[in-house]
Amino acid sequence: MTALSELTRPWAAMSYGFLDASAKREMRRKMLKAIAVPGCQMVYASREVPMARGWGTGGLQVTLTLVNPASVVKVIDQGADDSVNAVSIRKFLARVSGARETWDTLEATILQSRHRIPEELMREDQILVLQVPNPEPLRPVEPNMSVAREMHADADYGRLWLILYEQMVRSGRIMQGAAYPSLVNGRHVITPSPIPRWDVPKLHMAHHLTFLSAGREKRIFAVPPFTSVEPLVFSDVPYKVEEHGDLTCHRSGVKGYFMNEIPQDDGSSAFELSDSNLGIKAIQARDGEPVKIGETWYNSGAMQ
Amino acid sequence: MAYVATRGGESAIVQSERLYRAGLGAIDADRVAEVGSALPWLVDRVMGEASLYEPESAALALAQTGGDLYETVLLLRAWRTTQPRLAIAEPVLQENLFTHRRISAAFKDIPGGQILGPTLDYSHRILATSVLEGNPFMPEPVAPADEPAPARQPSLAAWQKAQGLVADPPREEVAPKDIPDLTREALLFPAPRAHVLQSLARADTGGVLTLGYSAMRGYGNAHPTVNELRLAEAEVCVRHPRGTVFSAGRVKVSQAEVAAKEAEGIRLGFAATLGWNEIKVISAATLDLNAPGAAKGSPVEEEFVLYHTEPVEASGFCIHFKLPHYVTFQSSLDAIRNAKTKDAVPAKPTPTAAKTKTRELEKEPAE
Numbered sequence A: 001m002t003a004l005s006e007l008t009r010p011w012a013a014m015s016y017g018f019l020d021a022s023a024k025r026e027m028r029r030k031m032l033k034a035i036a037v038p039g040c041q042m043v044y045a046s047r048e049v050p051m052a053r054g055w056g057t058g059g060l061q062v063t064l065t066l067v068n069p070a071s072v073v074k075v076i077d078q079g080a081d082d083s084v085n086a087v088s089i090r091k092f093l094a095r096v097s098g099a100r101e102t103w104d105t106l107e108a109t110i111l112q113s114r115h116r117i118p119e120e121l122m123r124e125d126q127i128l129v130l131q132v133p134n135p136e137p138l139r140p141v142e143p144n145m146s147v148a149r150e151m152h153a154d155a156d157y158g159r160l161w162l163i164l165y166e167q168m169v170r171s172g173r174i175m176q177g178a179a180y181p182s183l184v185n186g187r188h189v190i191t192p193s194p195i196p197r198w199d200v201p202k203l204h205m206a207h208h209l210t211f212l213s214a215g216r217e218k219r220i221f222a223v224p225p226f227t228s229v230e231p232l233v234f235s236d237v238p239y240k241v242e243e244h245g246d247l248t249c250h251r252s253g254v255k256g257y258f259m260n261e262i263p264q265d266d267g268s269s270a271f272e273l274s275d276s277n278l279g280i281k282a283i284q285a286r287d288g289e290p291v292k293i294g295e296t297w298y299n300s301g302a303m304q
Numbered sequence B: 001m002a003y004v005a006t007r008g009g010e011s012a013i014v015q016s017e018r019l020y021r022a023g024l025g026a027i028d029a030d031r032v033a034e035v036g037s038a039l040p041w042l043v044d045r046v047m048g049e050a051s052l053y054e055p056e057s058a059a060l061a062l063a064q065t066g067g068d069l070y071e072t073v074l075l076l077r078a079w080r081t082t083q084p085r086l087a088i089a090e091p092v093l094q095e096n097l098f099t100h101r102r103i104s105a106a107f108k109d110i111p112g113g114q115i116l117g118p119t120l121d122y123s124h125r126i127l128a129t130s131v132l133e134g135n136p137f138m139p140e141p142v143a144p145a146d147e148p149a150p151a152r153q154p155s156l157a158a159w160q161k162a163q164g165l166v167a168d169p170p171r172e173e174v175a176p177k178d179i180p181d182l183t184r185e186a187l188l189f190p191a192p193r194a195h196v197l198q199s200l201a202r203a204d205t206g207g208v209l210t211l212g213y214s215a216m217r218g219y220g221n222a223h224p225t226v227n228e229l230r231l232a233e234a235e236v237c238v239r240h241p242r243g244t245v246f247s248a249g250r251v252k253v254s255q256a257e258v259a260a261k262e263a264e265g266i267r268l269g270f271a272a273t274l275g276w277n278e279i280k281v282i283s284a285a286t287l288d289l290n291a292p293g294a295a296k297g298s299p300v301e302e303e304f305v306l307y308h309t310e311p312v313e314a315s316g317f318c319i320h321f322k323l324p325h326y327v328t329f330q331s332s333l334d335a336i337r338n339a340k341t342k343d344a345v346p347a348k349p350t351p352t353a354a355k356t357k358t359r360e361l362e363k364e365p366a367e
Helices: A021-036 A057-066 A084-097 A145-153 A158-171 A197-203 A276-286 B002-007 B009-024 B029-038 B040-050 B055-065 B069-080 B129-133 B156-162 B193-201 B205-219 B278-290 B302-308 B311-320 B326-347 B351-366
Strands: A072-077 A110-114 A127-131 A182-184 A188-190 A209-214 A219-223 A229-231 A259-263 A269-273 B098-103 B225-239 B245-262 B265-274
Touching: A021 A057, A021 A209, A021 A219, A057 A084, A057 A110, A057 A127, A057 A209, A057 A219, A072 A084, A084 A110, A084 B009, A145 B302, A188 A219, A197 A229, A259 B326, A269 A276, B029 B040, B029 B055, B040 B055, B040 B069, B040 B205, B040 B265, B055 B069, B069 B311, B156 B225, B193 B265, B193 B278, B193 B302, B205 B278, B205 B302, B225 B278, B245 B278, B265 B278
Parallel strands: A072 A110, A110 A127, A127 A209
Antiparallel strands: A182 A188, A182 A229, A209 A219, A259 A269, B098 B225, B225 B245, B245 B265
């Protein structure tokens, strides 16, 4: 008779990469579906992970499925690698996968981010994983998810256009800040997650693959490489990114990127680069240290 | 490295966790055992919401979090989801439950009798302050009944079905492995019956009470009568690979049936959960009773109820608002300032304002 021990592997406290094989298999299938229908929200079981819902559990499940011992992971929150939750996620990834950690966008193979896309161009061999709090661009006009799902099936986006129009009538401009609704591949409207408007054009015809994953809401969607991503705008009202092109980082002296505004005691504001590691590299370069700064999407404050 | 020096996030999170844990002190097996024996009703509540019946793990999770219930449930859920599935148990039937307590508000007496079992329902809620003065509270001994209540009780609904008062829908025969499993697939609407009952079973007690209470007060269309409330132990019967069915042990379960009186007969709402938690099953059964036909977005509609009473999702999203949101804030600030500049033009048609307007118009195409 076969002994039980011959049929099983030795007991281990957890699987490689934390998620068990059945969870990863489901994730892979849903990730492939998401790539196959760009921008279409795919439902997944979304396992509980050792982190609270709403804290990047969706992004984490994607990264845990993609990661392998040769991976190099970068995790940012609001553009910063040392933001507390980014640190926590990166440490967890390294602990359960053995992957190398990095702060450098150029080095990373998997880049998990909350609310920013780095300023340095991403390549074909890199994957961006965006954490998504609310995957449903229709939520402001239709809070019921099953109704919203039918509206996507019908490409029924009229009410979304209407609220943008109403904003223009009421306020003289479209007031949508971050998470600007965008049409992917000419078919599905997505929320690009709460990235600033500054970052949305980086998704359009990008060289890299982007996964957007909402763990709490159990939805995943993707923007495959070389796919069109067009913010919803009226033909006579151009898309406006934040007016940060002329701002200068008071730490690094770099100009022309998305900035954090730091209120000052004298009533004025100082600005610092939101992409914190680009700021560090700029300071290192200024001080004569050998450091490689990649090409950026924006040059002199304008998208290339 | 000027950026790094001013942030120091990595060491801050390590120290803040240490500060929390320092307040709890050492956690050893004795503390876990003490939590388990002193707080069985809390352990039950946690096991239900975690959908993991393991009293020792639940007590450990309570000890490890210092009693933060949402953290406790998350710890157990995250542990549960990694565990292998060894078998699927045989269905639990009401008439086979080892019943400790079983009451009905619908009839004065019912077949099998009203069995009060353990309850504080009729106690005087007086705080035993004498304990703090050094006089331990010693529970009075329980006097056994002359005739012990039968361990197994028929369901009241069976009698009602025989009377033609309750519709008896045909039983769907589903192979155990084909029962939809909420923990392995996402909840979509209209939800399969299995998903509804599983969601209610692991719902947040406070959440189902809040929404259930709103239905009871009148935001629902059906007023519940407790048809049957039961606290019991269920045998977990599993099939050995050789074919023998055996009991792997007993788990505490609670279940409630609430009734709506309608012209066509009695309609029932049902909920059950692991552990003994009467508030939860009565509230959840009330929501189950009120869900059919409820308007989209009403507080008793299926999608509204099930999405908003998920304890791990709801608590996680609530605390996520503590995370920095300065990028999104900055993005909106830009739009607000820009809109204000535009507002200023008609209100103050001064040369300065007009200049601002011109400058802004000039800037726009360059963006």
